[in-house]
Amino acid sequence: MLNVLIVGASGYAGAELVNYMHRHRFANIKKIFVSKNSLDIGKMFSDVHHQFTDMIHLRFESISDFNLVDQDINVVFLATDHNVSHDMVPFFLSSGCIVFDLSAAYRVRDCKIYTDYYRFIHKYKKILEKSVYGLAEWKEKEIKKASLVSVPGCYATCVQLALRPLVEEKILCSQNIPIINAISGVSGAGRKSNITNSFCQVSLQPYNIFTHRHTPEIIEHLGIPVIFIPHLGAFYRGIITTITCKLKDNIQEVDVYNIFYKFYKNKPLIRIYKKFLPSIKTVEKMPFCDIGFTIKDNYIVIVAAEDNLLKGAAAQAVQCFNIRFGFPETESIL
Ligand SMILES: NC(=O)C1=CN([C@@H]2O[C@H](COP(=O)(O)OP(=O)(O)OC[C@H]3O[C@@H](n4cnc5c(N)ncnc54)[C@H](OP(=O)(O)O)[C@@H]3O)[C@@H](O)[C@H]2O)C=CC1
Ligand SMILES: CC(=O)N[C@@H](CCC(=O)OP(=O)(O)O)C(=O)O
Secondary structure (H helix, E strand, C coil): CCEEEECCCCCHHHHHHHHHHHCCEEEEEEEECCCCCCCCCEEEEHHHHHHHCHHHHHHEEEHHHHCCCCCCEEEEECCCHHHHHHHHHHHHCCCCCEEEECCCCCCCCCCCHHHHHHHHCCCHHHHHCCCCCCCCCCCHHHHCCCEEECCCCHHHHHHHHHHHHHHHHHEECCCCCEEEEEEEHHHHHHCCCCHCCCCCCCEECCCCCCCHHHHHHHHHHHCCCCEEEEEEECCCCCEEEEEEEEEEECHHHHHCCCCCCHHHHCCCCCCCCCCCCHHHHCCCCCCCCCEEEEEECCCEEEEECCCCCHHHHHHHHHHHHHHHHHHCCCCCCC
16 A cells, blocks of 8 residues: 655645545555645645545645655655646655656756746756656656656647657658647636636637647657647636648558557557547546547548546546556556
């Protein structure tokens, strides 16, 4: 049995993590934390997340009151903003914990991305170099040995799972950059509201074209240029992406299907659609990334969908935890 802490448990991603880890057969949640100024200190988990009433009996504590000494903690999940994770990761690593960070703080190697896109100077380059990018289906070997797993961003997960098989098999025409349109529900912005993601303000609008921080994350890890166009939609959870690419000559539908099958046939959280195309409805509150595609005249449009809080965050974090410790990959997830 592994003893686990979850920091940021009152947030949207943190709540999903608590749910998974609470029902995990080989994990024991020792504490759930919020910040020292949080209004939720002392409240029951289910007082904040009512859907867990009579299911989960844990109380929020302030992270600043915590003393790690003699607590026998094996694992820490950080479901906190990247600034918070940036500062906390070194402490937990030096205390011997295995850390799963859901933020972007240790996702990319190129420090310039942090100054240009996140507006902070990364102070821990050595840790950054050792951090393992937890795109679970593709990084199993590295995750098994990791001290720090940096769980990919929600959009970045969906996009890479859809494109990576085609990149690996070199069937994309290198002259044409993939164009990615993605729509996220409002929960992608977290529980703390502000005017731009307040539900009544959101209709369906693109934002951060060319400048979204998942653009460099995708490019660094996928290894090809992309144009990424995120949109905010007036729904609670889920991401759907449509990705338009040009294929090399003479690639048929069956070839693409076989490529997806080759990479994902033993991957329980990826579902490849043959007859239909994925939608938000097929993945909402489910831990899957669903992928479908259609081809005409050498152009392919890949459609991929996931729940941003699950495969895009908590489910992938727990999947990485399972891989890291040799538990069944979908323990507590499926
Ligand atoms: N939402 C999503 O779809 C996804 C989110 N992520 C990433 O996961 C992380 C969490 O996101 P999300 O759940 O949306 O965010 P939320 O804003 O919903 O939750 C953030 C959590 O962190 C807590 N927190 C804030 N500051 C501190 C601190 N100094 N110490 C301890 N706890 C703190 C908050 O509680 P309080 O403020 O009350 O202290 C809250 O529990 C982010 O890095 C995000 O980028 C990744 C993929 C998808
Ligand atoms: C709808 C919405 O606002 N989505 C967030 C991305 C989701 C996320 O949490 O990404 P990180 O894990 O990389 O922070 C955004 O566009 O910034």
